[in-house]
Amino acid sequence: MKFFLLFITFIHLCILVSSTPKGSNLYQRPSCSISDPFPIVFKEEYKGDINFLVIGDWGQHGPGTGQTPVADAMKTWADKNHTTFVLNLGDSFYQTSNASTTNVTDQVDHEGVLSKDDPKWKSYWLDVYGGQLKNVRWFSVAGNHDWYSNVAAEVDYFWDNDSRFFLPSLYYVRKVTFGKDISAVFIHIDTDPFYYNYTAYTRENNLKATLQEFNLYTYDQITARLNWIEQQLIDNQDADWLFVVGHHPLVGDCGLENTAQSYLMYLIPPVLAKHNASGYFNGHTHELSYMAPSSSSGVAYFGSGAGGATLGAGCANPTWSAPFTFGFLSISIPEDGKILSFEFVKANSTDTDPSVIYSGTINSRKCS
Numbered sequence: 001m002k003f004f005l006l007f008i009t010f011i012h013l014c015i016l017v018s019s020t021p022k023g024s025n026l027y028q029r030p031s032c033s034i035s036d037p038f039p040i041v042f043k044e045e046y047k048g049d050i051n052f053l054v055i056g057d058w059g060q061h062g063p064g065t066g067q068t069p070v071a072d073a074m075k076t077w078a079d080k081n082h083t084t085f086v087l088n089l090g091d092s093f094y095q096t097s098n099a100s101t102t103n104v105t106d107q108v109d110h111e112g113v114l115s116k117d118d119p120k121w122k123s124y125w126l127d128v129y130g131g132q133l134k135n136v137r138w139f140s141v142a143g144n145h146d147w148y149s150n151v152a153a154e155v156d157y158f159w160d161n162d163s164r165f166f167l168p169s170l171y172y173v174r175k176v177t178f179g180k181d182i183s184a185v186f187i188h189i190d191t192d193p194f195y196y197n198y199t200a201y202t203r204e205n206n207l208k209a210t211l212q213e214f215n216l217y218t219y220d221q222i223t224a225r226l227n228w229i230e231q232q233l234i235d236n237q238d239a240d241w242l243f244v245v246g247h248h249p250l251v252g253d254c255g256l257e258n259t260a261q262s263y264l265m266y267l268i269p270p271v272l273a274k275h276n277a278s279g280y281f282n283g284h285t286h287e288l289s290y291m292a293p294s295s296s297s298g299v300a301y302f303g304s305g306a307g308g309a310t311l312g313a314g315c316a317n318p319t320w321s322a323p324f325t326f327g328f329l330s331i332s333i334p335e336d337g338k339i340l341s342f343e344f345v346k347a348n349s350t351d352t353d354p355s356v357i358y359s360g361t362i363n364s365r366k367c368s
């Protein structure tokens with residue numbers, strides 16, 4: 001296993017409360033709201049290269065879903081390749097039945113988790129992903145299904161139970177250094193307020209109520225988060241790699257204005273392109289997909305939303321996509337930090353021998 005060290009810098013933008021760390025958590029919970037960007041940058045150091053797996057929309061649990069085949073294939077892959085960490089793109093917990101409304105009074109079958117005590121932590125996550133996947137952190141963002149019941153409970157679980165499910169806040173930044181003094185910065189964002197037009201929204205009332213509770217529903221509140229994202233990109237222009245991680249898609253036409261349902265998502269790609277982000281990761285569309293950098297944008301868009309559910313309808317006009325295919329994405333950057341290799345891995349059966357169905361490379365921001 002790789003040398004792993006995670007520590008924090010104390011740049012306080014809001015007051016850190018003094019509390020005894022619980023569980024395996026090394027950090028102190030600030031008094032900020034979960035919708036305030038986390039006030040410190042998390043720093044990680046790894047020796048050698050980094051290999052990480054990217055998975056979204058995996059909390060579709062039970063027979064007939066893709067969760068188990070994907071989990072088994074990921075375990076095989078992670079054990080063999082010494083996976084450094086997982087990027088979890090959200091929709092970590094669905095409800096099992098196909099009921100179309102959120103039933104937060106149903107203790108057994110509900111969207112998301114109801115609390116940090118929810119048995120779904122064990123049945124949907126801890127009991128499913130084994131081997132090396134248990135040794136590493138899952139750097140997470142929330143998806144809409146996480147919001148439907150109690151998104152704050154996922155943040156509570158990080159603080160009070162198990163910091164491997166890494167979600168200190170809905171918005172946070174990690175600075176990873178590895179290999180020959182290479183830096184990769186990950187800006188983890190909650191795209192739910194960017195994706196759902198609060199004013200027009202009538203369904204899934206709990207999402208609407210929760211966006212309101214966390215002050216993420218007015219245009220000004222949402223664009224304040226966009227300004228924060230832009231500031232993080234500006235502050236990290238010296239990074240070799242600069243990634244943004246969210247739940248909702250920006251691949252192909254999904255990044256354009258006036259695509260169905262996407263509300264303010266179209267504000268994000270110009271900011272990523274302007275500051276030469278290396279890549280954006282999303283789930284939500286239940287397929288594997290990719291959009292390559294172009295002459296107008298140096299950003300690579302990676303869709304990995306097939307960790308448990310799969311569908312045929314994704315974003316139009318990607319460079320590549322694999323509908324109706326369960327799987328995950330593997331990324332590796334060698335210690336010289338120059339070229340990232342990615343592999344989309346199909347895991348459509350209980351056969352634990354995963355197969356690569358699409359692969360490619362992108363260059364570091366410093367040698368493009």
Ligand SMILES: *[C@@H]1O[C@H](CO)[C@@H](O)[C@H](O)[C@H]1NC(C)=O
Nearest residue numbers: 051076077080081330331332
């Ligand atoms: C990871 O392991 C699989 C086999 O389990 C192999 O095919 C693949 O090339 C490896 N990928 C990396 C990036 O090492």
Ligand SMILES: *[C@@H]1O[C@H](CO)[C@@H](O)[C@H](O)[C@H]1NC(C)=O
Nearest residue numbers: 063064096097098099100101
């Ligand atoms: C989904 O719900 C509908 C209506 O309740 C039912 O007819 C259908 O069989 C359900 N499908 C599955 C896969 O459970």
Ligand SMILES: *[C@@H]1O[C@H](CO)[C@@H](O)[C@H](O)[C@H]1NC(C)=O
Nearest residue numbers: 099101103104105106107108
């Ligand atoms: C929600 O779940 C509870 C407990 O299972 C059940 O009694 C109730 O009828 C459900 N409500 C809806 C609207 O499905």
Ligand SMILES: *[C@@H]1O[C@H](CO)[C@@H](O)[C@H](O)[C@H]1NC(C)=O
Nearest residue numbers: 116117118119121122160161
């Ligand atoms: C999380 O920790 C609390 C105590 O803080 C405990 O009651 C609860 O059972 C834990 N949750 C899980 C899923 O283990």
Ligand SMILES: *[C@@H]1O[C@H](CO)[C@@H](O)[C@H](O)[C@H]1NC(C)=O
Nearest residue numbers: 197198199200201262263264
């Ligand atoms: C959001 O919904 C409202 C009400 O339907 C509508 O007037 C507005 O144009 C929508 N905004 C966007 C950006 O789609």
Ligand SMILES: *[C@@H]1O[C@H](CO)[C@@H](O)[C@H](O)[C@H]1NC(C)=O
Nearest residue numbers: 237274275276296297298365
């Ligand atoms: C950002 O990319 C543009 C073109 O894609 C390039 O002209 C510019 O030099 C880049 N800036 C940095 C800081 O790398």
Ligand SMILES: *[C@@H]1O[C@H](CO)[C@@H](O)[C@H](O)[C@H]1NC(C)=O
Nearest residue numbers: 310323324325326346348349
């Ligand atoms: C993957 O599995 C799903 C569900 O069993 C199936 O509908 C689909 O055709 C399979 N896709 C491939 C590419 O094998």
